[in-house]
Amino acid sequence: MTPSELPQVVSDITGTTGMQIIRAIVAGERDPVMLAQLRHARCHSSRETIAKALTGQYRAEHVFALTQSLILYDCYTAQIAACDAQMEQQYAAMQPSKGFICSGKGFPMQ
Numbered sequence: 001m002t003p004s005e006l007p008q009v010v011s012d013i014t015g016t017t018g019m020q021i022i023r024a025i026v027a028g029e030r031d032p033v034m035l036a037q038l039r040h041a042r043c044h045s046s047r048e049t050i051a052k053a054l055t056g057q058y059r060a061e062h063v064f065a066l067t068q069s070l071i072l073y074d075c076y077t078a079q080i081a082a083c084d085a086q087m088e089q090q091y092a093a094m095q096p097s098k099g100f101i102c103s104g105k106g107f108p109m110q
Helices: 003-009 016-026 032-036 047-053 060-093
Strands: none
Touching: 003 016, 003 047, 016 032, 016 060, 032 047
């Protein structure tokens, strides 16, 4: 088995367990038992199941692709957070129109 088996034992690879394992692999960790210890308590798969899934050869080209994907994931996550912050600022700056009351159906009433 290889790191590509991770999605079969971790339901959300962008969750706590998945991201900790991916970051450890990118940082150079290859010991499946050590990687399985990164399992979050709420993860449904056991450490043994995760370790078994992560046992195998870590081909350089696959780790390179994983590293590139992680860099992009982090970049996109940061961009989304920046957009969210900007939208929150814009929303907070909006003032309700004076003299209008929302009818509850999306149409203003005077």
